[in-house]
Amino acid sequence: MTDATESSRTDGAETFLQTTRTSYDAIAKDYAAQFPAGGWHPLDRTLISAFAELVTERGKAPVADLGSGPGHVTGLLDGLGVPAFGVDLSPAMVALARDTYPQLRFHVGSMTSLDLPDATLGGILALYSTIHVPDAHLPTVCAEFQRTLQPGGHALLAFQTSEAPGQMHLPERFGHEIDLDYYWRTPEQITAVLEEAGLELVATVRREPAGEEKRARAFVLARRPDDGT
Template sequence: MTDTSETFLQTTRTSYDAIAKDYAARFPAGGRHPLDHALITVFAELVTQAGPAPVADLGSGPGHGTALLDELGVPAFGVDLSPAMVTLARGTYPQLRFHIGSMTSLDLPDATLGGILALYSTIHVPDTHLPAAFAEFHRTLLPGGHALLAFQTGADPGHLHLPERFGHEIDLDYYWRTPDQITGLLTEAGLDLVATVRREPSGEETHARGFVLARKPGGGA
């Protein structure tokens, strides 16, 4: 059972349950920026080279990232805090596995994942809880496993609270962080930096996008 004792877990879950269908319609499969797609492809190549271990798509939402990994030949499954999102993903991609869960407390054994994908999902985790999430990344990754994070970024960290989206009443917090901030926390969790990328806003985006690729030490070259 998912632990929702923390207030931010409760509000994030309830908010995404409320907007799940509208969110999926607003962000359809195939709507990803080409650079985002290219970085996910590189991530898929890295975890494939390391071996056949599964990859967890944390904050999988409607399941599009999980499905892309599957298309790229990666054995992937999705984890999301919102039961409504998990239901949508299962309906859209019935051949794939999706589970309800939180990245701050993963119901997964130690050292079993070949990779972790976290696309715009750490943005709802408060600063005080990010170390716990990244400790879970380190715990569940195999030595040599990779993690790819994508998030909104800017010159300085920031925070936004939204009480409404898509016409629904919600209680959702967004945090944008610098790549250096994310890299520092991943390093403290025991992961090594592989690369950082910054993409400028495109289309209706209001913030630049940051990407951090990290690796758990060990497992050969």
């Protein structure tokens, strides 16, 4: 890889990270009000509970909720006995989460470069947080999942999906000017990138839109293989 190519990718990462951070800082309070704690679809809650059981049966290694937003899913994991902490790109979101769940740990960070040691996480949860990551940077994110997971650790991703890949740009939300790109991917796309990073597929689930949802939801559960497997 040439220095010019590497520089271009770095610049691209900084651009989408900055626009995503600024956008969620602007809408943090409205977003938290729109999506309160406990508003999960029953199937979503069941899958999160299954994930919690998988990671706790292997021990008490910490679990990272990546893209933790106002902290509700981190709080749910904590209630299920998971030693969870939250990471979010938006300082405003992190501040909200700390206010709402003062007993839990939240910090500002990026999935593209996790400030975490190798092989220390029992699990990773990324619910609707990879949807803002451009295709070019998704392999880096999945490689970070593989790097930070312990052997045997699980990662659960959730995202809006469609029959074919797509992209949408949103310039406004909740009356605020923003600059957000959304990427719709199929479970097969996500699985391929996870496997390329060294993780193995455990399960995929797809459910149709419910209530005011406009797109189907997909869940992909993967794991880092045990040592020697």
